[in-house]
Each structure stands twice: as structure tokens, then as C-alpha cells.
Amino acid sequence: MLCQFNREKIVKRWLTTWNSQIGLVIALLVTCIVLTFLRPHFLSVANLTNVVRQVSINGILAVGVTFVLLSGGVDLSLGSMVALTGVAAAHLAHPGGYPLMVPVMAGILVGAACGAINGVVITRGNVAPFIATLGMMTVARGGALVLSHGRPVSNMSPAMTRIAGDWSHIPIPALILAAISLWAAWMLKNTRQGRYLYAVGGNEKAARAAGINVRRVKFLAYVLCGALAGLAGVVLAARITTGQPNAGVAYELDAIAAVVIGGTSLSGGLGGVGGTLLGVLLMGVIGNGLDLLNVSSYYQQIVKGVIIIGAVWFDRRHQSSGKE
Amino acid sequence: MALVKRKMGNGVILEAHQVSKWFGGVQALRDVSFKLRRGEVHALMGENGAGKSTLVKMLAGLHVPDTGEIRLNGQRVTLRSPHEAMRHGIAMIHQELMPVPDMTVAENLLLGREPCGRLPGTIDRRKLKSEARRLLSLLEAEMPVDAPMRTLSVAGMQTVEIARAIGADASVVIMDEPTAAISEREVGALFQAIRTLKSRDVAIVYITHKMDEVFKISDRITVLRDGLHVATDEAQNLDEPQLIALMVGRKLTSLQVREHSVPGRCVLSVKGLSRAGAFRDVGFELRRGEVTGLAGLMGAGRSEVASAIFGLVPADEGTVWVDGSEAHIRHPEDAMRLGIGMVTEDRQQYGLVPLMSVCQNISLAALNTCCRGPVICHASEAEVASQSIARYGIKVSHAEQRVNQLSGGNQQKVVIARTLLPEPEIVILDEPTRGIDVGAKAEVHAIIAELARQGRAVLLISSELPELLALSDRLLIMRQGKLVTELDPSTTTQEEIMQYAMPI
Numbered sequence: 001m002l003c004q005f006n007r008e009k010i011v012k013r014w015l016t017t018w019n020s021q022i023g024l025v026i027a028l029l030v031t032c033i034v035l036t037f038l039r040p041h042f043l044s045v046a047n048l049t050n051v052v053r054q055v056s057i058n059g060i061l062a063v064g065v066t067f068v069l070l071s072g073g074v075d076l077s078l079g080s081m082v083a084l085t086g087v088a089a090a091h092l093a094h095p096g097g098y099p100l101m102v103p104v105m106a107g108i109l110v111g112a113a114c115g116a117i118n119g120v121v122i123t124r125g126n127v128a129p130f131i132a133t134l135g136m137m138t139v140a141r142g143g144a145l146v147l148s149h150g151r152p153v154s155n156m157s158p159a160m161t162r163i164a165g166d167w168s169h170i171p172i173p174a175l176i177l178a179a180i181s182l183w184a185a186w187m188l189k190n191t192r193q194g195r196y197l198y199a200v201g202g203n204e205k206a207a208r209a210a211g212i213n214v215r216r217v218k219f220l221a222y223v224l225c226g227a228l229a230g231l232a233g234v235v236l237a238a239r240i241t242t243g244q245p246n247a248g249v250a251y252e253l254d255a256i257a258a259v260v261i262g263g264t265s266l267s268g269g270l271g272g273v274g275g276t277l278l279g280v281l282l283m284g285v286i287g288n289g290l291d292l293l294n295v296s297s298y299y300q301q302i303v304k305g306v307i308i309i310g311a312v313w314f315d316r317r318h319q320s321s322g323k324e
Numbered sequence: 325m326a327l328v329k330r331k332m333g334n335g336v337i338l339e340a341h342q343v344s345k346w347f348g349g350v351q352a353l354r355d356v357s358f359k360l361r362r363g364e365v366h367a368l369m370g371e372n373g374a375g376k377s378t379l380v381k382m383l384a385g386l387h388v389p390d391t392g393e394i395r396l397n398g399q400r401v402t403l404r405s406p407h408e409a410m411r412h413g414i415a416m417i418h419q420e421l422m423p424v425p426d427m428t429v430a431e432n433l434l435l436g437r438e439p440c441g442r443l444p445g446t447i448d449r450r451k452l453k454s455e456a457r458r459l460l461s462l463l464e465a466e467m468p469v470d471a472p473m474r475t476l477s478v479a480g481m482q483t484v485e486i487a488r489a490i491g492a493d494a495s496v497v498i499m500d501e502p503t504a505a506i507s508e509r510e511v512g513a514l515f516q517a518i519r520t521l522k523s524r525d526v527a528i529v530y531i532t533h534k535m536d537e538v539f540k541i542s543d544r545i546t547v548l549r550d551g552l553h554v555a556t557d558e559a560q561n562l563d564e565p566q567l568i569a570l571m572v573g574r575k576l577t578s579l580q581v582r583e584h585s586v587p588g589r590c591v592l593s594v595k596g597l598s599r600a601g602a603f604r605d606v607g608f609e610l611r612r613g614e615v616t617g618l619a620g621l622m623g624a625g626r627s628e629v630a631s632a633i634f635g636l637v638p639a640d641e642g643t644v645w646v647d648g649s650e651a652h653i654r655h656p657e658d659a660m661r662l663g664i665g666m667v668t669e670d671r672q673q674y675g676l677v678p679l680m681s682v683c684q685n686i687s688l689a690a691l692n693t694c695c696r697g698p699v700i701c702h703a704s705e706a707e708v709a710s711q712s713i714a715r716y717g718i719k720v721s722h723a724e725q726r727v728n729q730l731s732g733g734n735q736q737k738v739v740i741a742r743t744l745l746p747e748p749e750i751v752i753l754d755e756p757t758r759g760i761d762v763g764a765k766a767e768v769h770a771i772i773a774e775l776a777r778q779g780r781a782v783l784l785i786s787s788e789l790p791e792l793l794a795l796s797d798r799l800l801i802m803r804q805g806k807l808v809t810e811l812d813p814s815t816t817t818q819e820e821i822m823q824y825a826m827p828i
Contacts (some may be wrong), residue, residue: 191698192691199688202677209636209674210689210742211660269679 021263023314024278028285035289042292049171055284056173057082057232057239059277061255062262063177063184064228066276067221069259070188072201072268073129075222077118078229078255080140082248085111085233087144090153090243093160100159107234108227114140115226119219137252144245153243164239173235180228185273193220201268257304258283261311283307336398337362337527338383338414338496343392345378350732350759352378355392356553358546360496363525365518367532367542367559370571371822372622372787373758374548376531380498383529384416385409415489416498423481425474430456432473433488459487463517479510486517490524497521498529503537504623515541533621534827535564547571565819568826572789572818582773582795584814588612591781592664592750594633597642602628603805606642610750610781615772617796617813618785620825625805626785627669630752634666635659636674646750660689665748667739669755669785675739678728682720683709685727685738690745712741717767733764740771751775752783757791769795789818801825 035042042048061078068075089107092098114136121132165172188194196217199207208214232251237243262279264271286307290300340358344351353375360366368376381387382394385403393400396412403409406416423432430453431438439451456469465483473481482502489497503511518541521528530542538545539559546556547570554570592610597603603625610616620626632639635653644651646662653659659666668674676685686709687694694704709723716737720730727738736756743751753772757765772795775782786792792799792813799811801824809824 190700190702192695192700193698195684195688195691195700198680198684199677202679203673205674206677207688209634209656209666209668211655211657212688213655213657269677 021275021278024262024275024282024311027311028278028282031282031285031289035285035292039289039292042289045169047288047292049166049169051281051284051288052174052177053171054288055280056171056177057236058251058254058258058283059177059280060173060180060228060232060235061251062258062276062280063180063273064225064232065252065255066184066259066262066264066271066273067197068129068225069256069264069266070197070201070268070271071218071221072204073122073218073221074133074256074266075115075118075225076130076133076252077114077136077140078225078232078252079248079250080137080144081111081114081226081229082233082236082251083144083245084114084140084147085230086237086247087148087153087243087245089160089234090156090237091147093156093237095155095157097157100157103160104163104231104234107237108230111230111233112223112227115222115224115229116219118226119222122222123215123218141245148243148245150245152245154241156238156241161238161241163235173239176231176235180231181273181277188272193217197221198269201265201270203269254283257308261308279311282311335362336360337396339395339398340379340382340389341393341395343379343382343389343394345375345382345387345390347759350761351551353382353389353551356548356551357392358553358556360527360529361544362495362527363522364543365522365528365530365541367530367538367545368548369532369538369545369567370548370554371789373550374571375551376548377500378551379548380416380500380529380531383409383496384414384498386416410492410494413493413495414498415492415494415496416500417482417485417489417502418500423473423484426472428470428472429460429467429476429484430469433459433469433484433491435488437492455491456487459491460484462490463487463520465513465517477506477510479506479513482506482514483517486521490521490526494526496527496529498531500531501533501623502530503532503534511537535567536828538567539564568819568822572822582615582776584797585613585776587614587797588779591647592633593645594629595643595645597629597632597639597644599628599632599637599639599641603632603639603802606802606807608800608807608810610783612749612781613776613779614797615776615782615784615795617792617799618783618802619787619789619792619799619821620802621827622787624802624825626802627754629802630666630754630783630785631668633659634664634752636666636668660746660748663747663749664752665689665743665746665750666752667736667743667754667756669758671735671739676727676735678726680727681724682713682718682727682730682738683723686712686741686745689742693746708745712745716741716771731761731764733760733767736760736764736768740768744771744775748780750781750783752785754785755787756784757786757788765791789821792821793818803827 065075065078085107088110089103092106093103118133118136121127122129163172167175188197196207196212199212200214200217204214236247258279259276260266261282262271262275264275287300290303336359338360340356342355342357343353344355345353356375356379358379368380370376378387382389385406385408388404394403395401401412433456434452438447439455441448453469460467463483463486467480502514506514518528532538542559544556545559545562547554549571588611590609590611595607597606606629618626631637633644635655635658638654644653651662683706687705691700694701694708706723713720713723718734718737718741727735740756757768772782772784784792784795796813799813799816800807801809801811801821803825804827811821
């Protein structure tokens with residue numbers, strides 16, 4: 001009896017999640033079908049592998065910033081953090097140096113530290129997240145330039161570059177993204193921190209009145225977001241085999257765009273990792289399709305912008321009509 | 325032209341004809357008729373929740389009546405926005421004044437009606453200032469028109485708002501508790517401004533709780549109670565006791581007086597609690613098994629005291645003892661750890677997370693009880709939620725339903741369920757029955773009685789005197805930030821409570 005009740009509930013819950021994302025799934029499928037007709041090469045294993053490899057870094061960043069957006073904040077410093085953590089990791093990844101764990105953990109920790117600074121400034125200093133992370137964007141970029149003396153940090157150990165390689169034909173960055181996403185989805189649904197993120201983003205005053213430590217919840221969101229930016233920085237450094245102080249410019253915008261396309265509300269409290277992944281994939285597939293169709297990268301930017309606005313516009317109309 | 329129209333005698337200018345208004349399942353106004361004559365000051369009186377604000381908001385275009393109509397000069401008008409009301413010459417001076425703080429006095433005064441400069445789209449700043457000076461001089465107010473609005477006192481801002489109404493050629497000015505936040509001397513200036521308006525044949529609707537003012541300034545008085553029109557009369561035909569008798573006298577129907585119990589030991593005591601601008605030197609005790617009522621008018625500081633005890637907005641000074649030891653409560657977390665729970669006043673703002681499910685809203689404050697470490701056990705959460713839903717009779721289609729789809733009464737029960745889930749020994753309820761229907765009210769009353777029977781200490785804040793009289797064992801009265809007296813609910817009357825609660 002109880003079991004059946006639970007199963008019914010699980011199905012119901014699954015359907016409601018599915019329902020909110022059905023538009024995205026359809027958009028993704030339609031895009032794939034159209035591309036397959038226009039360029040049959042699209043469906044080849046080589047191309048699809050390429051797509052998931054390309055979206056991995058944006059995906060890791062997008063999962064991280066999902067936490068922050070759910071809490072009602074924003075993080076504009078992701079791109080700079082990617083550069084800083086990439087440079088930091090590359091410094092520690094010279095051949096014959098430290099074991100692989102050291103540069104990887106260094107990247108993640110530097111990212112987490114930047115996120116922690118963001119969190120402290122926002123929750124203790126009451127600085128608006130937009131301003132605090134805008135400042136961090138410049139600080140982290142400057143840090144990357146200082147640490148690298150403005151030059152790319154090259155000469156990377158093969159162990160490090162293998163992070164961007166394949167594991168039995170599957171790109172390792174995509175595996176990392178998959179693992180991160182599974183963990184994040186589980187965390188949001190099954191832990192107190194996850195639930196509190198929704199509560200704080202949904203109604204901060206009510207969350208506080210319910211005895212939730214709002215500051216800690218927000219702080220942890222920024223730390224997690226920073227740590228994932230660090231991981232993305234390590235993956236990017238491995239992929240381009242250098243720590244580039246000028247890498248990652250405007251990555252935060254792509255990540256936020258993917259999250260928002262995925263249905264997470266910019267005002268917080270609504271959304272999730274599933275939508276974020278769909279948003280990341282949709283942006284990746286469209287980018288890849290435009291490449292295959294030989295659309296110039298200048299035009300691609302315009303198309304990308306239009307899609308972001310269009311997706312959110314459609315989503316808002318859908319939501320407001322579904323309310324009553 | 326406008327002047328000629330105004331001199332047409334002492335007739336009715338603005339009229340609400342049998343208007344009714346519902347908010348959700350609650351009727352705020354019931355077939356109320358109200359007539360405003362040219363050049364009169366018409367005071368609108370009644371307890372909290374009597375419907376005064378709803379009525380004036382209809383006249384000012386902030387609410388549209390569900391039934392009935394608004395008539396201006398005998399013509400039916402539909403006022404859909406404050407802007408539309410303003411175009412018809414109806415201006416409202418709000419309780420919370422809404423000027424643009426960084427613009428100058430002159431700019432605020434003529435906002436939306438700036439004199440044009442030589443080039444299209446430009447503003448003639450010299451004319452702007454001279455016009456502002458002219459309007460202020462009509463009120464005999466002296467203030468620099470170049471000063472930013474934020475540098476003015478509340479009274480100064482009010483003067484600007486009144487001058488603005490004159491400048492917009494308003495024929496009706498509505499004032500919602502204009503003297504709530506200004507000093508004695510400034511009240512004199514305000515009354516002078518009101519007399520100036522009167523002399524220009526402007527009709528004034530004046531909401532206040534202050535008795536002496538009503539008799540000093542108003543020509544006629546209308547009393548509302550429970551959304552009904554009770555009386556309208558010339559001010560000179562009424563005196564203070566008569567007026568109070570008209571305002572109270574809410575019926576006690578369907579309210580059962582709680583059987584009182586022998587109170588246990590003191591679990592919470594408060595001494596010398598103060599917060600600047602909110603309350604001063606408040607002290608009282610809460611005992612087990614006892615309901616302590618806290619009465620007072622809006623703005624008397626009741627909710628502020630409760631918020632201070634619960635740590636939502638800590639007090640500046642004073643001490644709180646819980647179970648005999650001094651407590652340092654800076655956040656609601658601290659209060660909850662000490663066994664204090666609070667149902668906050670405004671459930672939309674402080675109570676619910678609207679996009680979360682009923683189940684998630686109920687478990688929010690006690691999530692640690694259905695967790696293993698940081699991990700939520702969904703089965704035990706659902707179990708806890710369904711127990712609460714059954715216990716408090718919350719009507720839902722399923723526990724996963726979004727809480728904002730429920731009726732007001734059921735939303736309130738969700739907030740109560742959440743507060744009571746951690747089993748607090750001390751329960752603070754701030755207006756727990758505001759805006760919910762009669763049936764839900766009775767259920768909330770039963771919950772409160774049950775809490776006392778279980779031996780918990782309850783602090784009940786309410787604007788409904790019959791509710792306080794029926795449920796409380798002791799009754800504290802606050803007025804203007806101070807605890808003024810304690811009354812015995814079994815012997816006191818609504819009239820006596822109001823006499824203490826009314827500002828002097």
C-alpha cells in the first residue's frame with residue numbers, strides 16, 4: 001500500500017518535472033532532426049562526441065551557477081575564475097612535478113576560495129551579488145595575469161592533458177559533467193542544503209522566519225559555484241594544454257544563458273539541474289549545427305542571442321498562462 | 325472655470341454607492357455607502373480591519389469595487405488606477421509616503437506636470453521652482469524647494485504631498501492616518517493645511533485613530549465595523565464614549581469562550597525591551613498553559629515586540645529570559661533552539677515559500693527531524709506532512725500541491741503546522757486569523773485552545789477584540805510603543821480595551 005502510494009508519487013513528481021521541460025526536449029529533438037536532414041554527418045558518432053566534448057565546460061559552469069541562481073543570486077566572475085584556476089593548475093602540472101591530484105585540487109580549491117570571498121562579501125557585507133561578483137570578475141582576471149606574468153603557462157604533463165582525452169571513446173570532460181550533474185541533481189532533491197536553496201530563493205524572509213541560516217545557505221552556493229568553476233578551469237587548461245590568463249572571457253554569460261533557457265528563474269527558487277543540462281545541450285547542438293552549416297561565427301553570435309531571448313520569452317509566457 | 329464649478333454649493337462631490345469588496349474568501353466591505361460633501365472634513369473611523377483602508381482605496385483607484393459603484397458629481401465613474409483617480413481630481417496622501425527621495429522638493433511637487441521649456445521635451449527649471457514656491461506658500465509652508473526630498477521630515481513630505489494635490493487641482497484629498505508619525509507641533513501645521521484646503525472647497529477624507537483630532541478637525545464622522553457601515557453623523561452630535569461604542573460592539577457569535585486553566589510556571593519573561601522608533605521598555609511574562617493576549621492598534625508596536633523576541637528584528641535593549649536563564653536571540657534559529665515558535669503576521673511575505681509544495685512548506689522548519697545527517701528521508705518527510713495535514717485539517721488535493729494554490733485559511737494552517745512541528749513550548753501567534761474565512765477562524769481558535777491545554781505558553785496578537793476576549797487568560801494592551809495596562813478578559817469590555825488602546 002505504502003509502496004504503491006510512493007510509486008504513484010514518484011511517477012507524479014517525475015511527470016511534473018518532465019512537464020516543465022517538455023518544451024525544451026521538443027526544441028532539442030526538432031533541432032536534431034532538422035540538422036540530420038540538412039547535414040547527415042550531424043548524427044555521426046564523431047560529431048556527437050565532439051558536441052558533448054564542446055559543451056562539457058559550459059555544462060560544469062552552468063551546474064555551478066544553477067545553485068547560485070536558485071538562491072536568488074548571480075555570479076559574473078565564472079569566466080575569470082576559469083582563467084585563474086587554469087593558470088594555477090597549469091603551474092603545478094609540469095612534467096615530473098607533483099602527482100595529478102595536486103593541480104586538480106589546486107584548481108578546485110582556488111575556485112572555491114574565490115567563491116567563498118564572493119559569499120562573504122555578499123552575505124556579510126550586504127553587497128548586491130551583481131556588484132560583488134563583477135568585482136571578483138576583475139580581481140580574478142588580474143590574479144590570473146599576475147600569476148602567469150601575462151603569458152600562457154605551457155609545458156604540461158601528459159597526465160594532466162589526459163583529463164581532456166577519451167575513456168573508451170567517451171570524452172572524459174563529458175563524464176565529469178555527467179558525474180557532477182548526477183551529484184547536483186541528487187543534492188538539490190535530497191539534502192537540506194538543496195531544499196534550503198529553493199526556500200531562500202523562493203522567499204528569503206520566510207526562510208529566515210523558519211529558522212534557516214540564510215547566510216550559510218547562500219555562502220555555500222557561491223563556494224560550490226566557485227569550486228565547479230575551478231574544475232572547469234582545470235578541464236579547459238588540460239584541453240588547450242596551457243594555462244591561459246585570457247581564457248574564459250564571457251563564459252559566465254553562456255553558463256547563465258544555459259541555466260535560464262533550462263527554466264531556472266533568475267529571481268530564484270525555481271528550476272533545477274535537469275533543465276540546465278537541456279539548456280547546455282540545446283545551445284551546444286545549435287552551435288554545432290551552425291558550424292556544420294558553415295554559418296560564420298559572427299552570425300552565430302547573433303543567433304545565440306536571439307535564441308536566449310526567445311527561449312526565455314516563450315518560457316515566461318508559458319508560465320504565466322499556466323498559473324491561473 | 326474650475327472655480328465656478330466648485331462654488332456650486334455644498335452638495336455631494338464623491339460618493340460610494342453600496343460598494344462591496346471580497347479578498348479571496350473574505351468580504352472586506354459589504355454594501356457600504358459613503359457620501360462626501362464639498363469643503364468638508366469627513367473622518368473615517370473603525371477598528372483595524374473594519375474596512376476603512378479598503379473603502380478609501382476604492383475612492384483613490386487602488387481597488388475596484390466588486391459590486392456597487394463610485395459616483396463623482398452624481399456621475400458613475402470607474403477608477404482603475406490612482407492615475408485615473410487623479411485625473412478626476414481625487415488625490416490620496418498615503419500612510420507610507422512615496423516621494424522620489426533623491427529628487428528635489430520642486431521636482432517632486434510637480435512630478436508629471438513639469439512646465440515645458442523652450443525646446444520640446446525640456447523643463448523650464450525657473451518656472452518649476454517658482455510654481456513650487458507658489459504652491460507651498462498657499463500652505464504657508466517654508467522649505468527650500470532645491471533641497472532633496474530625503475532631507476525632509478515626514479511632516480515636510482506630507483506638506484509637499486498636500487501641495488502637490490493642490491497643484492493638481494484636486495477636489496478630493498484622502499489622508500490615511502496622516503498624524504501617525506509626526507510631532508505635536510507638526511500636527512498643528514497639518515491642520516492649518518487642511519483648513520486651507522477646506523477654504524478652497526476641497527473635500528477631505530481623514531482616517532485616524534486619534535480621538536481628540538477627530539473632534540478638532542472633522543465636520544462629519546463615518547464609522548465602519550466589520551466591513552459594514554455603522555453610522556454617519558455630524559461630529560458635534562457625537563462624543564468620545566459614543567464613538568467608541570459605535571466602533572467596537574463586534575458580535576461574539578460563533579466564538580466560544582475558552583475554559584481557563586490554572587497557569588503553570590513562567591517560561592518566558594521580558595524586561596525593559598526597547599527598539600528605537602518601535603517600542604519602549606516593554607516587560608511581561610508568559611506562563612505554561614496560559615494564553616496571553618496582546619491588544620493594540622496598528623502601529624502600537626505589538627508585532628515589533630513579537631519579532632524582537634523571536635529574533636526577526638532584534639531589540640536594541642532589554643533582556644529576555646527563557647526557562648529562567650538569559651537568552652541571547654539574534655536570529656529566529658536561536659529562538660527556535662530555545663523552544664520558541666512564531667506564526668508571523670504576513671503569511672505572504674514572511675510565511676510561505678509560494679512555489680514549494682504544501683509538504684515542503686510544512687517540513688521547512690523541522691527538516692532536521694526527517695533527515696539522516698544532511699540527507700532528507702522523503703518517506704518520513706511525507707509521513708510528517710500528512711500527519712500535520714490530517715491534524716490541522718488542511719484541505720489539499722495532495723501533499724505535493726503548490727502552497728500558493730490553497731485558500732487563505734488553508735495557507736494559514738500550513739504556516740501554523742510548520743511553526744508547531746518542532747513542538748515549541750512557547751508559541752507566538754501574530755494575527756493568526758487575519759484574512760481567513762469564518763470556518764478556518766474557528767479551527768485556528770480550536771488549535772490555540774489545544775495549545776494551552778497541552779501546557780504551552782501562548783502569546784496571541786490580534787486586532788479582533790472578541791477573539792482576544794474569548795481566548796486569552798490575561799490581556800496586555802499596547803499603545804504607541806508602550807505596554808500601558810493589563811486587563812482581565814473575563815471582566816473587561818471591548819470599550820475599556822479601546823479606551824486604553826486609543827492614542828492620546
